[in-house]
Amino acid sequence: MKRIFSGVQPTNNIHIGNYLGAIKNWVELQKDYECIFCVVDLHAITVYQKPETLRQNILDIAKTYIALGVDPRHTIIFVQSDVKEHAELAWILNSIAKIGEMERMTQFKDKAKQHKENINMGLFDYPVLMASDILLYDTEAVPVGEDQKQHLELTRDLAMRFNKLYGDTFTVPKPIIKKEGARILGLDDPDKKMSKSSPSAMNYVSLLDAPEIAAKKIMKAVTDSGSEVKSGKDKPALTNLLTIYSLMTGRSVKEIEIEYAGKGYGDFKKGLAEIVSDFLADFQRKFNATNDNEIRELLSVNANKARVLAEKKMDQVKRKIGLK
Ligand code: AQP
Numbered sequence: 181m182k183r184i185f186s187g188v189q190p191t192n193n194i195h196i197g198n199y200l201g202a203i204k205n206w207v208e209l210q211k212d213y214e215c216i217f218c219v220v221d222l223h224a225i226t227v228y229q230k231p232e233t234l235r236q237n238i239l240d241i242a243k244t245y246i247a248l249g250v251d252p253r254h255t256i257i258f259v260q261s262d263v264k265e266h267a268e269l270a271w272i273l274n275s276i277a278k279i280g281e282m283e284r285m286t287q288f289k290d291k292a293k294q295h296k297e298n299i300n301m302g303l304f305d306y307p308v309l310m311a312s313d314i315l316l317y318d319t320e321a322v323p324v325g326e327d328q329k330q331h332l333e334l335t336r337d338l339a340m341r342f343n344k345l346y347g348d349t350f351t352v353p354k355p356i357i358k359k360e361g362a363r364i365l366g367l368d369d370p371d372k373k374m375s376k377s378s379p380s381a382m383n384y385v386s387l388l389d390a391p392e393i394a395a396k397k398i399m400k401a402v403t404d405s406g407s408e409v410k411s412g413k414d415k416p417a418l419t420n421l422l423t424i425y426s427l428m429t430g431r432s433v434k435e436i437e438i439e440y441a442g443k444g445y446g447d448f449k450k451g452l453a454e455i456v457s458d459f460l461a462d463f464q465r466k467f468n469a470t471n472d473n474e475i476r477e478l479l480s481v482n483a484n485k486a487r488v489l490a491e492k493k494m495d496q497v498k499r500k501i502g503l504k
Contacts, residue, residue, distance in 0.1 A: 181212075181213060181214045182212075182213050182214070182320040182321065183213060183214045183215075183216065183317060183318060183319055183320055183321075184206075184209055184213040184214070184215050184216070184319060184320065184321045184322065184323060184356070185215075185216045185217075185218070185313065185314050185317050185319040185322055185353075186202060186206060186217055186218070186322055186323050186324060187217060187218035187219065187220040187223075187260065187313060188202070188203070188219065188220065188241055188245075189220050189221075189223045189224040189376075190219055190220075190221050190224050190229075190234060190237035190238045190240070190241045191224045191227065191229065191237070191376050191377055192237065192376040192377060192386070193237070193240065193244075193376070193386040193387060193388045193389075194241065194244050194376070194386070194387050195374055195375075195376055195384035195385060195386050195387065196364065196374070196384070196385045196387065196424060196456070197325070197364035197373065197374035197375075197384065198325075198376070199248060199387065200361035200364055200423075200424065200427045200428075201324075201325030201326070201358075201361050201362050201363065201364055202323060202324055202325050203244075203245065203248050203250070204248075204361070204427065205323045205356065205358055206245075206250055206323055207248060207249040207250060209323055209356070210250065210251060210254060210255060213320075213321070215250075215254070215255040215256070216255070216256045216258075216317055216319070216486065217245055217250055217255055217256070217257050218257075218258060218259070218260050218313060218486075219238050219241045219242055219257075219258070219259045219260065219479075220260045220310075220313065221234065221238050221259055221260050221261050222260050222261050222266065222267060222309060223260070223306060223309060223310070224237075225302065226291075226300060226302035226303040226306055227291070227295055227298070227303070227377065228298060238259055239472055239475055239476070240388075240467075242257055242259070242475050242478070242479055243467055243470045243472075243475055244387060244467060245257055246466075246470060246475075247463055247466035247467040247469075247470060248387075248463065252478055252482075256482050256485050256486055257478065257479065257482055258479055258482040258483045258485070258486045259479055259483065260313065262479070262480075262483035262486075262487075263316075263483060263486050263487050263490050265312075265316055265487070265490035265491060265493070265494045266309065266312050266313055266316065266490070267309070267312075268494060269312035269315065269316055269493075269494060269497065270305065270308050270309040270311075270312040272497060272501065273308050273311055273312055273315075273338050273342070274305065274308055276338060276341050276342055276345065277308050277311075277334075277338060281334060281337070282304060282305070282307065282308070282334075284330075285306075285307050285330060285331070285334070286330060287306070287307075287327065287330070287331070288303060288304055288306065288307070291303055294377075306331075307330075307331045307334045307335075308334075308338070310328075310331050310335065311331075311334060311335035311338045311339070314332075314335050314353050315335065315338070315339055315350045315351075315353075315493075316489070316490045316493050316494070317486075317489055317490070317493070318350070318351040318489075318493070319351060319353045320351055320353060320354065321353060321354045321355070321356050322335075322353050322354070322355055322356065323355075323356040323357075323358075324355060324356070324357060325357070325361075325362050325363060325364075325373075326357055326362040326363040326373075327363065327373055328355070329355060329357060332353070332355040335353060336352050336353065339351070339352045339353070340352055346500040346501055347500060349496060349497060349500050360423060360426065360427060361423060361424075361427045364420065364423065364424065365416065365417075365420040366378060366383040366384065367382060367383060367384065367385070367397055367398070367400075367401040367402065367420075368380055368382040368383050368400075368401070368402055369383065369402065370402060370416040370417040370420050371416070381397075382397055382400060384397075385397055385398070385456060385460075387460060387463055387464075387467075388464065388467070389460065391456075391457035391458075391460045391461045391464075392457065394453070394456050394457050394460050395453035395454070395456070395457045396453075398421075398449055398452050398453040398456055399449050399450070399453055401417065401421060401449065402417050403417050403418060403421075403445050403449075404416065404417045404418050407444050407445060409422070409436075409437055409440035409441070409443065409444075409445065409448045410437055411423075411433050411437065418445075421448070421449070421452055422436055422437070424452065424456070425448075425451070425452050425455060428455050428456065428459055429455060
């Protein structure tokens with residue numbers, strides 16, 4: 181069975197963009213792939229996190245995976261920092277990653293602008309650590325949102341470069357980026373992607389937002405000029421809201437446009453607000469039914485499983501480069 185790997189940073193609570201762009205696809209793919217889903221906490225600390233908040237966020241992200249339908253009986257769900265080989269391989273890959281290619285990473289440029297007071301080496305090196313996460317497990321495919329495409333390309337380049345220098349070692353992974361939902365935009369700013377660390381909470385709907393708060397955020401979402409509920413290049417805000425509606429209900433955008441023909445933005449937003457709040461209420465029931473201690477236990481067992489795979493790969497890597 182082919183293997184997939186993906187992860188989410190415990191920087192805050194997961195939002196509907198993370199869900200629709202990434203985790204929803206994981207749930208669908210788990211039937212056909214052997215899955216490894218990680219809570220990438222070493223990535224999260226490239227931006228300062230309060231230790232006690234980070235500790236809880238790590239658990240909450242794992243609980244979120246399960247409440248969204250990731251089946252822990254068939255999937256390895258674990259925490260990145262529990263397997264030290266991620267950082268170890270990152271150091272080795274650093275020796276073949278070029279400064280020039282790293283400087284081209286748009287996420288680094290964006291985050292550097294956002295965190296001017298703390299442009300640290302970890303932020304710069306983030307894509308190499310991500311390459312390590314993926315390459316350690318002979319991953320064949322990586323389901324992610326559009327924003328991670330460039331990092332995936334770097335991962336492929338590093339794998340091929342290493343294989344060329346030292347002989348066949350890494351599987352070269354392919355991205356799985358769905359056309360719909362790959363880039364859910366901010367509710368308050370449809371020029372940018374929805375982001376967990378946006379300075380305004382009106383940017384995103386977190387999966388742990390109270391359903392009535394989420395409904396308010398949808399009602400206040402920025403819209404385009406005009407009044408017709410239609411998608412299109414000239415209507416980025418409406419296209420975004422229609423995409424969310426469509427992915428949440430499984431109905432096509434066309435069908436939804438027909439349903440709201442002749443009605444205004446207000447009616448449409450009300451409909452979407454109801455759909456999103458029902459989804460959140462259902463998700464939160466499942467999330468709250470998961471016990472923190474059971475999750476700790478599961479993460480510890482799964483870290484052992486991941487470690488076995490990672491140690492084997494690191495041993496191979498060290499032999500290839502002459503460290504063993
Ligand atoms: N707006 C989005 N639309 C679709 N997919 C998205 N993803 C992120 N934002 C969107 C996908 O979600 C997965 C997990 O993302 P991450 O935690 O690694 O961090 P990120 O990509 O940097 O996402 P955020 O929400 O913007 O977090 P912060 O603000 O902490 O950086 C990935 O597969 C990503 O593609």
